[in-house]
Amino acid sequence: MKPVSWARSPLRRLGSVAWGSFWSVPIAMLVATLVIVAVLLWLDAVGASTALANQGWPLAIPGKAAQELASSLVAVHVALIALYFSITLLVLTLAGGTLGVRLIDIWIARRLTRVTLGLLLSGLAASLIALLAVDPDASGAHVARLTLVVLTAATILLLGWLAMALHDLARTIHIDTVIAYLRRRIVDDASAFSDVVAPPVDTDWTRGAVIAAPRSGFVESIDFGSLVRAAQRLDVRIEVSALPGDYRIKGEALGRIVGARTDDEHLTKHFALSGYRSASEGSSFTVRLLVEIAARALSPAVNDFYTALACVDALGSAMTAQGQLSQDAPWLGDEAGTARVHVAIEPFEDLFDAPLKALRHAAAQYPVVAIHLILMLCRARQLVGDPTVRDLLAAHAEATRAHGVQVAVFAPDGQAIDRAIAAPLPATD
Structure with missing residues (x-):
């Protein structure tokens, strides 16, 4: 998946x-x-x-x-x-x-x-x-x-x-229109690979040659179909370790190649690098945009916590949609069903961990937003089944609670934040 x-x-x-x-x-x-x-x-x-x-x-x-x-x-x-x-x-x-x-x-x-x-x-x-x-x-x-x-x-x-x-x-x-548009993009983007091969192949990637970035830049896209065909032609296995949205300095690894031939210099053409971030990075870019809007709304110059609440709602839908996908690093196969490309990533954590930390720092100063973020993390947690995703969401909810309590100036605000993590949640199927 x-x-x-x-x-x-x-x-x-x-x-x-x-x-x-x-x-x-x-x-x-x-x-x-x-x-x-x-x-x-x-x-x-x-x-x-x-x-x-x-x-x-x-x-x-x-x-x-x-x-x-x-x-x-x-x-x-x-x-x-x-x-x-x-x-x-x-x-x-x-x-x-x-x-x-x-x-x-x-x-x-x-x-x-x-x-x-x-x-x-x-x-x-x-x-x-x-x-x-x-x-x-x-x-x-x-x-x-x-x-x-x-x-x-x-x-x-x-x-x-x-x-x-x-x-x-x-x-x-209009801010609400923008947030709704970004939410739809992330949810619609949560789809599955159609060419996953099972079972996975045991491979010692330490013996492989590095596929080095030809120049510095952000990974914008990866042509997995062409990468699978190239691996079949060379009779090799390829590990992809760079996610769209990741920044690579020239010479750093985009992945590794193991097999009979590891000297093909044309594999980098299947990785599109750009000097700046853009919407073609998919969900990675969109999640960061939502967090940027929320953080900007919570800045002293804007002070619009209703916009931040809307961003938290959108992130809740995004976390649920992405968290319900399989979190196993997939193997992609050729027409014969032979495993060729291993997408070695930690998907949900890479997508949400850093943005949620940034949002927590901005939301902790606003008890209403901190409480809403805690509740949304708990609500998303009960809708996903993967233990790794559930643990990550629980950890962020607890970190938001601790941070909010620590910076709360008014004692009742700190108590309300402290109680939010155990608040009753809406019923689910």
Whole structure:
């Protein structure tokens, strides 16, 4: 079973980077717009403009009026772009100060955001081309009536789209929306490997050669499928000891290889390294984002413990979903069922231990948050069956209790924290 989830392929990471680029979709839409405008101008040239003129008012636009309309459309689209960028910059600046700058990636990754930018840029480009194409002294095809009519209708529709996009922007960076989104990502990410081989193979990894990191950086993804095929081709067994989210200095071990051939230098290509953390790391990155939001909310500058409580709730769902997966380090096999790759990790502890410690330090100063964290750890503990996970959650609950009692200034607060660890919990199936 897959203990924690991550992006499995560097190709997926490259696709994520390309798709996550702020400009990828707008550029594609801009190119498509140029093609559409060219087709409209061609239709005008072969008779569409003259046919519209024969329809009379309001489609019989004279050349001078057509030029003024095209000029007005350019001004409207420039104003819309300026408005959208100004509001976006203001909102994201405020969000970066309260939520953290890493969460801006969530807004950039939204399809609606990039489509909106593409529509705005495409509208401006089409308006400029229409302005260039209109001949104010002409009366036939060179007035480009069809192009102007279509562009005017598209601009009216764009106004409605922009209103929706601005509303979506406000909702996207709303703190409760962000926390709910991060919670869903972690829970949905809790899935299992489909190619696990049993029983495990006894291997002396100390005899193996180290698969060294080719450069310093964060492990973003591991292409396990390609790694299994490479192990089959070389007739070796491979141990993976680096988790997505782990930082490796150049030369440190990503894993080990044992078998007939241990000199293949191309195995590192199955590990994607990046100079910075990103959402492609999967649950590891998302859990840390939740803790960062909670810690920032509990800072003296923000002092928003309701946000911290929401983050604790989200972490409770995440710990339960990840804790219910098998915690055994899996062996992955090839088509013949031969064990090839050993994912030698301690999944739940690696995913939650350090973040929970960081959250405890922030929550201990707030009795309400400390009590809520203790109760959530106890609730998650009763929903998972793995003894290792249960022991870890119990240890964090006890550490939070001891820390909260130690720093409590008001005696009743300390007593309430002390009692929380034995409080009755909601019934379960």
